[in-house]
Amino acid sequence: MPVPVLAVLARVYVDDLDAALPTFVELTGEQPRLRFTYRDLDLASVGGYLLLAGSDEALAPYRGTHATTVVESLDEVLRLTAEHGGKIVDGPNEVPTGRNMTVRHPGGATIEYVQFHAAARSALHRPEQ
Numbered sequence: 001m002p003v004p005v006l007a008v009l010a011r012v013y014v015d016d017l018d019a020a021l022p023t024f025v026e027l028t029g030e031q032p033r034l035r036f037t038y039r040d041l042d043l044a045s046v047g048g049y050l051l052l053a054g055s056d057e058a059l060a061p062y063r064g065t066h067a068t069t070v071v072e073s074l075d076e077v078l079r080l081t082a083e084h085g086g087k088i089v090d091g092p093n094e095v096p097t098g099r100n101m102t103v104r105h106p107g108g109a110t111i112e113y114v115q116f117h118a119a120a121r122s123a124l125h126r127p128e129q
Contacts, residue, residue: 003080004072006121009050011067017042017053024049033123036096045123065102065110074099074115081105096120 014020021044025031028047035044040058044051050068052059071077074092081088081103089110091101097120104110 003076005069006072006116007070008048009045009068009070010048011062011065012049012051013059013063014051014053015055017044017051020051020053021046024051034097034120038096065112068112068114070114070116070121072115074101074113077101077103077113 012020012024021032024046028049030047032044032046035042037043041052041054041062043053052062078088078092078101080086084106086103086105089102089104092099093101095114098115098117100112100114102110102112
C-alpha cells in the first residue's frame with residue numbers, strides 16, 4: 001500500500017535565514033508558508049524548499065538528510081520502514097509542525113518524514129493565484 005505523500009521539500013542549509021529568504025522568495029514567487037524554530041535551528045518553507053539555518057555545529061546532525069517529505073501518516077512510514085529493512089535514525093518526535101522521524105532506507109537515502117498537524121497542513125497549500 002503506497003504512503004500518501006503530500007509534499008516533498010528540497011533541503012537547503014544556510015547560515016542566516018533572514019539573508020537567504022529574499023532570494024528564495026523571488027525565485028519561487030512565494031512568501032514563506034511556515035517559519036519556526038526547532039532546537040538550535042531556524043526553518044522556513046518557501047515553494048518547494050525547506051531552508052534550515054544555524055551554526056555549523058547546529059546543522060551538522062541534519063546535513064546527511066536528503067529531503068523532507070510531508071506524509072498523511074507517519075504510522076504508514078513506520079510500517080514501510082520495517083517491511084523494507086530501513087532504519088529509524090531519529091524519532092518519532094513531537095516537532096512544531098506535528099510529528100517527524102528520520103529514516104535511512106536500504107540503498108542509503110536518508111529522508112525526514114513529517115505528519116503535519118492541522119495548522120501546518122493548511123499552510124502547506126499554496127494560495128490561489
